[in-house]
Amino acid sequence: MLGHILSIDFHYREPKLLQLEHKTPEFKKINPMGTIPVLQDGDFIVSESHAIMQYLTVAYSGERGEQLYPRAPRARALLHQCMYFDAAIMFNTLKSIALPTLLHGMKGTTEKHLQSIEECYSVTEAYLRRAYMIADHLTLADLSLSTTVAASHIIHELDSNRFPRTADWLSRMKQEDFYRQITEPGMALLKKLLYKRWEKNAH
Ligand SMILES: N[C@@H](CCC(=O)N[C@@H](CS)C(=O)NCC(=O)O)C(=O)O
Known part of the structure; x- marks a missing residue:
């Protein structure tokens, strides 16, 4: 998504x-x-x-850099808070379900898995005080966390009554061109793979 926003022509x-x-x-x-x-x-x-993402923004974002990766100490600290939470906790919660499902025959999710995802949703809900994660505009924090929240939602639905700010933010992220072009196809594939595996692993 960041590559799309910055028009970086990756060779994948x-x-x-x-x-x-x-x-x-x-x-x-x-x-x-x-x-x-x-x-x-x-x-x-x-x-x-x-x-x-931090490297690409600092190296290649030009004037957009200040919005995507603000330099003001508190804004940057809050952005890092989101990104470290994603890297250390929320993505690993997701990975602890997806990897055993895809590679080690896990038959489905446990109550504990779903509870861990719920706890992560509570954190995003608490972090989200503005229209976007740390500001009234998009930053790197939105790009990294939206992917993990969207993937978690495939496994355990994000309840918009319990987590209204997160649900609203995610649906706005999903309407962005960069999300539709880059992330949406990947999410559709992940969903297909996980549910097919759970069905297969259960027999
Ligand atoms: N914290 C790392 C996580 C990287 C990661 O675990 N990536 C997944 C794919 S999304 C992967 O490589 N999984 C395969 C594996 O760990 O065997 C990051 O943000 O890059």
Whole structure:
């Protein structure tokens, strides 16, 4: 989504995750963590989506940089709060369900899984005090968290009565051109894969 916003012409190479191409020694030379995304910019390589987004914004966003990644200490601290929450907690909650489902025959979600997602929704609801995560305009925090919230919603519906601000923010994010073009197709694929696996793993 950030690449779309900044009109960066990426050359995408997708390792076959289900065949564990990202765990091969060749792939681990570019990212020892064996995860995607990884960005290669000339002879510079960086992994971890949040670090990649910060790098791309600082390096390539021109005048949009101040909006996407505000420099004011408090705004930046709140933005980092959202991104660290995403990187450390919410994405891992999602991954602890998706990965065993896709790779290790997990049959479905447990009450504990759903409760962990609910706890994450409570945090986004509390963080969201403005139209967007930390401001009245879009920042990197919205790009990273909207992907994780949308993917979590595939697994456990975001109740708009309990989390009205998050539901409203997500539906606005979903109308953005960058979301529709980049994220929506990925979400449709994730949904299909997860539900197909749960059906298959249950038998
Ligand atoms: N904190 C990392 C998480 C990266 C991550 O776990 N990516 C997933 C795909 S969205 C992955 O590579 N999964 C495969 C695996 O961990 O085996 C980031 O934000 O880049």
